[in-house]
Amino acid sequence: MPDVVGPRALALSAGIGLASGNDGLFLNPAALAARKRYSVETDAIFDRRGATTVAELFGGSVVDSLTGPVTAGMSYLRAFGGNYEGNLIHLSLAGPILEGLYLGATGKWYSLHGAQAASAATIDAGLFWQVAEYVSVGAAGYNLVPVSNPLIAPRGYGAGLTIGSDRVAQVTADWRADLDRGDKTTNRYGVGGEVLLGGLVPLRGGFARDETIGATWWSVGAGFITRGGVGIDVGYRQDVNAPSARTIAAALKLYLFD
Numbered sequence: 001m002p003d004v005v006g007p008r009a010l011a012l013s014a015g016i017g018l019a020s021g022n023d024g025l026f027l028n029p030a031a032l033a034a035r036k037r038y039s040v041e042t043d044a045i046f047d048r049r050g051a052t053t054v055a056e057l058f059g060g061s062v063v064d065s066l067t068g069p070v071t072a073g074m075s076y077l078r079a080f081g082g083n084y085e086g087n088l089i090h091l092s093l094a095g096p097i098l099e100g101l102y103l104g105a106t107g108k109w110y111s112l113h114g115a116q117a118a119s120a121a122t123i124d125a126g127l128f129w130q131v132a133e134y135v136s137v138g139a140a141g142y143n144l145v146p147v148s149n150p151l152i153a154p155r156g157y158g159a160g161l162t163i164g165s166d167r168v169a170q171v172t173a174d175w176r177a178d179l180d181r182g183d184k185t186t187n188r189y190g191v192g193g194e195v196l197l198g199g200l201v202p203l204r205g206g207f208a209r210d211e212t213i214g215a216t217w218w219s220v221g222a223g224f225i226t227r228g229g230v231g232i233d234v235g236y237r238q239d240v241n242a243p244s245a246r247t248i249a250a251a252l253k254l255y256l257f258d
Contacts, residue, residue, distance in 0.1 A: 004057065004077065004088065006043060007235030007249040011221020012192030013206030016174040017138035017160025019130070021253070022061040025075045025090045028140045028160075029104030030128035033071040033094035035166075038064050038256040043077070043249065050244035055082040061090075066256065070095045071104070079112060084152075086112035100130040108143075110152060120147035134170075136162045142176075150180035158188075169195040178212045186211040192219070200225055204235070216240040229255040 006023040009015035015027045022041045024032040040062045047055035059077035073092040079085050087109070094104030106124040126140035138160050143153040156178045164170025173191040192206025204221040217237045225231030231253040239245035 004045065005249070006041070007221055007233040007251050008194075008202075008204065008223070010235035010237055010247060010249045011204035011206060011219050011233075012172060012190075012194060013208035013217060013219045013237065014160060014172045014174040014190035014192045016126075016140055016158050016176070017128075017136055017162045018170075018172045019128070019136055019162070019166060021255075022063050022073065022075070022251075024094075024104075024126075025061055025063070025073050025092050025106060028126040028128060028138045029073070029092040029106040029124060030094050030102040030126040030140075031138055032063055032073050032092060032104060033065055033096060033102040034128055034130060034136070036065050036257065038062075038066045040254045041251045043075075043251045045077075045247070045249045047082070047247045048244070053082050055084065056080045057088070059088075063092075065094075079114075082114070084112045084114035086110070086114075088112070094126075102128045102130075104128070108153070110147070112152060118147060118149040118152045120149070120153070121145070122147050122153050134164055138162075138174075154178050154180035156180075166194075167196060167199070169193070181212050188212060190217075200227075202233075206237075208237075215242070215245060225253070225255070229257070231255065 009023040019034040020031045042060045045057040057077045061075035063073035065071035071094040075090040077088040089109040092106040122143045122145040128138045142156040147153045158176030160174030162172040171193040176188045188210045190208035194204040202223045206219040208217045219237035221235035223233040233251045235249045
C-alpha cells in the first residue's frame with residue numbers, strides 16, 4: 001500500500017514542515033491548524049507500474065479551522081482494484097498550545113483486503129511550529145499503535161523544514177524513517193519548492209530518495225484557484241531508474257477563508 005498523500009505534497013516530494021491544506025491529514029495533523037480556512041476536497045490517486053495499476057483510490061476530505069478553537073478534519077478514501085480494495089478513514093484534531101506552536105493527532109481506520117488484509121485502527125501525532133513569518137518546522141510520528149500488518153501501516157517518524165511564504169514562494173525539505181517495512185530502519189529524504197503566480201497558479205517540483213522501496217523520484221505539479229476559492233491541483237511523480245513506476249494525484253478543492 002503506498003503512502004497516501006494529496007497532489008500538492010506529491011508534487012513537492014515533502015511536506016511535514018509545511019503549513020498544509022488537507023494534505024496535513026496524511027502528513028502532519030498539527031499543520032492543519034496553522035491556517036484559518038474551511039476546505040473541502042475530492043481526491044483521486046493512481047499508483048502505476050507500467051500498464052498495471054497497483055493502487056487506485058478515490059474519496060474526499062474536509063478540514064475546518066474556522067468555526068472553533070480546535071481544528072477538525074476528516075478524509076475518506078476507497079481503494080478500488082490494484083493490490084488492495086477497501087476503505088481508509090482519517091479523523092484529525094489539532095490546535096494551538098503556545099503562540100505559533102500547534103499539536104495535532106489523527107486516528108486512522110484501515111479496512112482492506114487483497115494482497116494482504118488489514119482491519120485495524122492506529123494513530124498519527126504531530127507538532128508544527130511557525131518559528132517566524134517565513135520559517136516553519138514540523139515533526140510527526142506515524143502508526144504509533146502497531147497493527148497486524150506493518151506493510152500497510154508501518155511505524156515511523158519524520159521532521160521537516162519550510163522557508164518562504166505560501167502566498168509567494170517557498171522551499172521545503174523533510175526526512176522520514178520507516179521502522180517496519182525493511183530488515184532495518186530505512187529513510188526517505190525529500191525536497192521541493194513552489195511558486196504562486198499571480199495569486200492564482202501554483203507551480204511545484206520536487207525530488208526524493210526512498211530507501212524503503214529503493215526508488216528515486218522526481219515530481220512536478222500545478223494548480224489553479226479562482227478568486228472565489230474553487231481550485232484544482234494535479235501532482236505527478238516518476239522513478240528516475242524505473243520510469244514505469246509513477247504516481248498521479250488530482251484534487252478538486254473549495255476554500256473558504258475568514
